[in-house]
Amino acid sequence: MSNAMPRLRGILSPVLTPFNSKLAPDPGRFLAHCRKLIDAGIGLAIFGTNSEGNSLAVEEKLDLLAYLLDNGIPAERIMPGTGCCALTDSAALTNAAVSKGCGGVLMLPPFYYKDVSVDGLFKNFAEIIERVGNAKLRLYLYHIPPVAAVPISPELIERLLKAYPGTIAGIKDSSGDWDTTEMLLRNFQSSTFDVFCGSEVFLLQTMRGGGSGSITATANTNAPAIMDLYASWQTPEADEKQAKVTATRKIFAKLPMIASMKAVIARELNDPAWAMPRPPLMPCEPNEVDAVMVELKSLGYAY
Amino acid sequence: MSNAMPRLRGILSPVLTPFNSKLAPDPGRFLAHCRKLIDAGIGLAIFGTNSEGNSLAVEEKLDLLAYLLDNGIPAERIMPGTGCCALTDSAALTNAAVSKGCGGVLMLPPFYYKDVSVDGLFKNFAEIIERVGNAKLRLYLYHIPPVAAVPISPELIERLLKAYPGTIAGIKDSSGDWDTTEMLLRNFQSSTFDVFCGSEVFLLQTMRGGGSGSITATANTNAPAIMDLYASWQTPEADEKQAKVTATRKIFAKLPMIASMKAVIARELNDPAWAMPRPPLMPCEPNEVDAVMVELKSLGYAY
Numbered sequence: 001m002s003n004a005m006p007r008l009r010g011i012l013s014p015v016l017t018p019f020n021s022k023l024a025p026d027p028g029r030f031l032a033h034c035r036k037l038i039d040a041g042i043g044l045a046i047f048g049t050n051s052e053g054n055s056l057a058v059e060e061k062l063d064l065l066a067y068l069l070d071n072g073i074p075a076e077r078i079m080p081g082t083g084c085c086a087l088t089d090s091a092a093l094t095n096a097a098v099s100k101g102c103g104g105v106l107m108l109p110p111f112y113y114k115d116v117s118v119d120g121l122f123k124n125f126a127e128i129i130e131r132v133g134n135a136k137l138r139l140y141l142y143h144i145p146p147v148a149a150v151p152i153s154p155e156l157i158e159r160l161l162k163a164y165p166g167t168i169a170g171i172k173d174s175s176g177d178w179d180t181t182e183m184l185l186r187n188f189q190s191s192t193f194d195v196f197c198g199s200e201v202f203l204l205q206t207m208r209g210g211g212s213g214s215i216t217a218t219a220n221t222n223a224p225a226i227m228d229l230y231a232s233w234q235t236p237e238a239d240e241k242q243a244k245v246t247a248t249r250k251i252f253a254k255l256p257m258i259a260s261m262k263a264v265i266a267r268e269l270n271d272p273a274w275a276m277p278r279p280p281l282m283p284c285e286p287n288e289v290d291a292v293m294v295e296l297k298s299l300g301y302a303y
Numbered sequence: 304m305s306n307a308m309p310r311l312r313g314i315l316s317p318v319l320t321p322f323n324s325k326l327a328p329d330p331g332r333f334l335a336h337c338r339k340l341i342d343a344g345i346g347l348a349i350f351g352t353n354s355e356g357n358s359l360a361v362e363e364k365l366d367l368l369a370y371l372l373d374n375g376i377p378a379e380r381i382m383p384g385t386g387c388c389a390l391t392d393s394a395a396l397t398n399a400a401v402s403k404g405c406g407g408v409l410m411l412p413p414f415y416y417k418d419v420s421v422d423g424l425f426k427n428f429a430e431i432i433e434r435v436g437n438a439k440l441r442l443y444l445y446h447i448p449p450v451a452a453v454p455i456s457p458e459l460i461e462r463l464l465k466a467y468p469g470t471i472a473g474i475k476d477s478s479g480d481w482d483t484t485e486m487l488l489r490n491f492q493s494s495t496f497d498v499f500c501g502s503e504v505f506l507l508q509t510m511r512g513g514g515s516g517s518i519t520a521t522a523n524t525n526a527p528a529i530m531d532l533y534a535s536w537q538t539p540e541a542d543e544k545q546a547k548v549t550a551t552r553k554i555f556a557k558l559p560m561i562a563s564m565k566a567v568i569a570r571e572l573n574d575p576a577w578a579m580p581r582p583p584l585m586p587c588e589p590n591e592v593d594a595v596m597v598e599l600k601s602l603g604y605a606y
Contacts, residue, residue, distance in 0.1 A: 023390075023430065054388040054415035057395070058360070085357040085388075087326075087582060092360070110583045111415065112357035114450060120583035127326065127582055147417060149452055150583075279390060279430055280413045280423035280453075 005076050005136070007169075008103040009194060009212045011230050012079060013037055013219035014048025016262055017056065017064070019276050025060050027067040029274065033220075033265075034073050040223035043215075044073070045106055047081035047093075049147055049174070050217035050258050054108075055278045058089050062096055075101035079215075083108030083142060087124055091131040094139075104138035104169055106215070111148040118156050122163075125156075129164055138169035144198065146176055157188060165192070172215045174198030178205060185209040200226050201249055204242040207233040218249045221261045222301075244299065251295045255284050263289040264296070308379055308439070310472075311406040312497060312515045314533050315382060316340055316522035317351025319565055320359065320367070322579050328363050330370040332577065336523075336568075337376050343526035346518075347376070348409055350384035350396075352450055352477070353520035353561050357411075358581045361392050365399055378404035382518075386411030386445060390427055394434040397442075407441035407472055409518070414451040421459050425466075428459075432467055441472035447501065449479060460491060468495070475518045477501030481508060488512040503529050504552055507545040510536040521552045524564045525604075547602065554598045558587050566592040567599070 015037065018029035034044055046068070047053030047061050056064075061080070069075055082093035082105040090107065097105050107128075109121050129139065141160070143152040152171065160168045170193050173181045181197050185206070189195045194212035197203060203214045203226070219226050225248065229241040252260045259277050263284045266274035275283050284292075318340065321332035337347055349371070350356030350364050359367075364383070372378055385396035385408040393410065400408050410431075412424050432442065444463070446455040455474065463471045473496050476484045484500050488509070492498045497515035500506060506517045506529070522529050528551065532544040555563045562580055566587045569577035578586045587595075 049415075055390070055413065057389045057391040060389070060391060086360045086363070087358070088360040088363060110358065112352075112450065113583060114452070116583040117585055120585045123585065124582040147415065149417070279426040280416060280419040282420055282423045282426065 005103060007194065008043050008077070008079055010043065011041070011200075011213055011219050011226055012043035012045040012196070012215040013223070014045045014050040014081070014215065014217055016220050016258065016265070017051045017053075018274050019278055020273065023276070023278050025056065025064055026273070027064060029271075030064060031068060031071050031073070034068055037219070037223060038073060038077060041227050042219050042223050043103070044078045045081065045215050046078060048106060048215070049144060050220070050261070051081065052258065052278055052281065053081040054084075055281070058084070058092060061093060065096065065100065069100055076103040078102045079104040079106050079140065081106045081108065081142070083110070085110045085112045087127050091128045094128055094137065095132045095134075098132055098134045098137045104140050106140045106142050106172060108142045108144070108148055109150045109152060111150045114149055116150065118153060118159070121150075121156050122159050125160055126163060129167055135166060137167050139164075139167050140169055140194070140196075141171040142174070143171055143180075144174035146174070154183070154187060161188070161193065168193065170194030170196065170212065172196045172198050178202055181206060181211070182209060185211050199249065200229070201246045203229055203245070204233055204238055217257055217261065218252060221252065221264050222248050248296070248299060248301070251292055251299070255288055255292060256281065259284045260289070260292055264292065267293060308406060310441075310497065311346050311380070311382055313346065314344065314503075314516055314522050314526075314529055315346035315348040315499070315518040316526070317348045317353040317384070317518065317520055319523050319561070319568070320354045320356075321577050322581055323576065326579070326581050328359065328367055329576070330367060332574075333367060334371060334374050334376070337371055340522070340526060341376060341380060344530050345522050345526050346406070347381045348384065348518050349381060351409060351518070352447060353523070353564070354384065355561065355581055355584065356384040357387075358584070361387070361395060364396060368399065368403065372403055379406040381405045382407040382409050382443065384409045384411065384445070386413070388413045388415045390430050394431045397431055397440065398435045398437075401435055401437045401440045407443050409443045409445050409475060411445045411447070411451055412453045412455060414453045417452055419453065421456060421462070424453075424459050425462050428463055429466060432470055438469060440470050442467075442470050443472055443497070443499075444474040445477070446474055446483075447477035449477070457486070457490060464491070464496065471496070473497030473499065473515065475499045475501050481505055484509060484514070485512060488514050502552065503532070504549045506532055506548070507536055507541055520560055520564065521555060524555065524567055525551050551599070551602060551604070554595055554602070558591055558595060559584065562587045563592070563595055567595065570596060
């Protein structure tokens with residue numbers, strides 16, 4: 001089967017998931033935030049790390065995805081996180097995403113057991129791909145050893161690409177380490193394998209290295225500047241723009257990132273409910289948020 | 304509400320989960336293995352680490368639990384693992400376990416995010432306890448930093464015990480480190496808080512320190528000897544028995560434990576299907592199992 005769907009490239013955001021006062025996902029606020037990101041040109045990597053994707057039950061994720069699609073968000077601009085500890089869960093989520101026409105899925109390795117073999121990880125991904133059994137599947141691997149503590153090794157990528165060349169579509173590198181991104185670009189980037197850096201701090205380096213873009217948390221709160229940098233990476237102003245984008249991220253990162261981004265959105269929208277993550281994550285203290293707001297304003301942001 | 308149910312003490316096993324050729328849980332083999340353990344006096348810590356509990360979807364776990372109960376396994380001898388990354392999943396599993404009369408639940412902390420605050424972990428457990436809202440709940444904390452990479456700190460135990468004194472019922476210490484077990488015994492062991500060592504290697508030390516027993520993988524394959532050690536820990540022969548039990552575990556641990564125990568059961572029952580774990584875990588190579596069998600026989604085991 002051919003796959004004529006346009007490839008997801010450029011800037012994607014692991015979309016923050018708002019919760020209501022009962023700590024249930026809030027579909028209305030979620031949809032509004034997704035629309036804002038889509039309007040800014042950002043692809044929707046829903047259910048990622050910064051989405052608290054693993055703090056959601058499979059059913060909660062299926063419901064949120066269906067709600068977006070029912071309300072006109074284009075499926076081809078969505079790359080849901082579908083990698084769970086149980087391959088049955090990963091297969092169910094991936095199957096739903098592909099059958100609804102999502103542009104891809106971003107898949108964590110199963111992350112409970114540590115020090116598992118490449119054979120075992122290969123078999124996990126292979127089993128999911130076989131169960132989904134849909135040539136339209138574009139599977140992006142998610143390498144985030146600082147959190148998952150289970151890496152995606154070059155050997156694993158090679159084996160998966162050889163076995164499923166039309167399906168293994170790329171990787172998000174959240175190693176936090178440019179040497180790794182550079183290695184991935186050199187060894188794997190192609191017209192059918194997209195390397196995304198996991199933070200816009202590396203966006204210019206990634207684009208200069210032939211990469212496809214960035215899937216980055218801060219696109220939730222700094223979409224225009226990151227999109228502008230992406231659009232103008234070949235211009236003389238690019239380094240200056242990168243420096244400002246990097247400085248902005250560092251402000252958010254002074255607090256736990258998910259809570260700080262949620263807090264800033266809550267301030268921006270004058271909607272305190274937005275500030276609440278789901279446990280085990282906790283909201284920021286108001287005085288901490290005050291300090292972040294002051295720093296953002298000093299950089300010229302009008303939150 | 305009073306809770307007259309007998310407390311789970313002594314030896315429990317994180318029951319191995321057999322899979323069929325399609326990698327689905329095999330309820331018939333699971334039931335037979337549970338019956339064998341119950342007959343040997345072992346409590347059933349189903350859905351633990353060595354059960355590949357996190358490689359199972361919530362629905363798969365609910366189905367297996369219901370199957371055991373429908374087939375006469377006594378609920379009060381079951382302590383299912385119910386701690387997931389999503390508190391909605393943890394609450395659903397815990398609610399099912401308590402409403403069916405399980406003797407307790409063994410709860411991992413949410414293990415995707417690392418370096419989370421004690422506040423956030425407290426709120427996770429508190430939220431689950433409140434959602435379940437059943438005074439019959441006995442919640443055993445599961446401390447296994449080598450795998451979960453999210454510890455249960457003494458501060459967290461103190462706060463939970465203060466907030467939910469009738470509910471927080473004990474801890475399984477799988478730190479692999481006697482100093483930690485000893486600290487837990489000294490600070491927390493009581494008539495309403497049971498400290499279990501996570502390996503029978505520490506069983507004699509745990510009992511001599513006033514502890515309640517062990518929740519240990521190798522009870523799947525060495526139940527009689529471990530039960531005998533437990534029953535006779537105050538006798539002069541105890542140290543000798545401990546030495547043999549410890550030596551036996553070390554044989555299994557020469558290979559990845561889950562796969563090696565499954566392989567030995569497959570040999571013992573002449574049932575090759577038993578040997579298969581679910582990815583990302585992989586079965587042992589036959590020649591590796593041969594070597595384990597030789598060593599077990601040299602210790603006098605008739606597998």
